[in-house]
Amino acid sequence: MEKSKSFLLLCIICAFCLIIFPKSLEGTSLTYNVAANERACFYAWADKPGEKVAFYFAVQTGGSFDIDYIVTDPRGKHVISGDRERQGDYVFTANYVGEYSFCFSNDMSTFAEKLVDFEISIENEPRAELPPSKGITPDQTSSMEESCLRLSSSLSTVSRTQKYFRTRENRNFSTVKSTENRIFWFAILESAVIVGMAAVQVFVIKTFFNTTKRGHV
The missing domain is CATH 2.60.120.680 (GOLD domain)
Incomplete structure (x- = not known):
């Protein structure tokens, strides 16, 4: 029980030092x-x-x-x-x-x-030194400092990973958006070609029948 209280007190001191003596x-x-x-x-x-x-x-x-x-x-x-x-x-x-x-x-x-x-x-x-506290040994202080450093390194890794996934998400979204635009304009072009071919066919057929009628006359 005493160890738990000492550890909790050490955590409070570390947090206090980080606030009062920021890096x-x-x-x-x-x-x-x-x-x-x-x-x-x-x-x-x-x-x-x-x-x-x-x-x-x-x-x-x-x-x-x-x-x-x-x-x-x-x-x-x-x-x-x-x-x-x-x-x-x-x-x-x-x-x-x-x-x-x-x-x-x-x-x-x-x-x-x-x-x-x-x-x-x-x-x-610079690595700050914690003020001495009653009931906390130097070994406990050193262990707590190492734990804080490992936690800081882990948080930095998590931050980098989040940035990486954010970048991948933005790039994938940009690729999807570009693909959608290309599909849209390709569909518009395809529809225009189909309409144009239908108009040409109607014109050719109409011209063909007009020529046939004139030949019979």
Whole structure:
């Protein structure tokens, strides 16, 4: 019973510390419609060397669901880049203080717009120490910290999985919508061809009988 009370008290202390001493994290989650032949850039600032930069993107709709991207550091050097990628999930270390640019290019498309869902986050998370508490041993504290870290990793995995399924759902919906439009216009064209052929047949038959009557006369 005493262990359960100590564990519950430790959970309360951890939650309190997370609220009072939040981790240093800056993030941006956006959805942007990249027009044809457009180059769109977004920026994030790293305050000090060694910060972790997470970059995630996924093309939701448009064309073949692919886009060119490039990440540049404050010196103008390329950190990561790719051509005709559908989605990406990268983490790299910001070795220099300054502004990092994240650019999407839709130069390969002449008319198709690309809807891109992306997220940029810069994180520098020092491991906080819990204040000492009566009845809680250092081993229990360490075990609780490891459990919290595993839980955080699991939640991050769940979040990535949800984004993946969201991307698949949007792409499948776009494919179904495109297929429906193609079937609709094909049916319209087929109906127009049938009507046109019927009109031609009527005209040919009418012309044939008119010629026959004139021959008998």
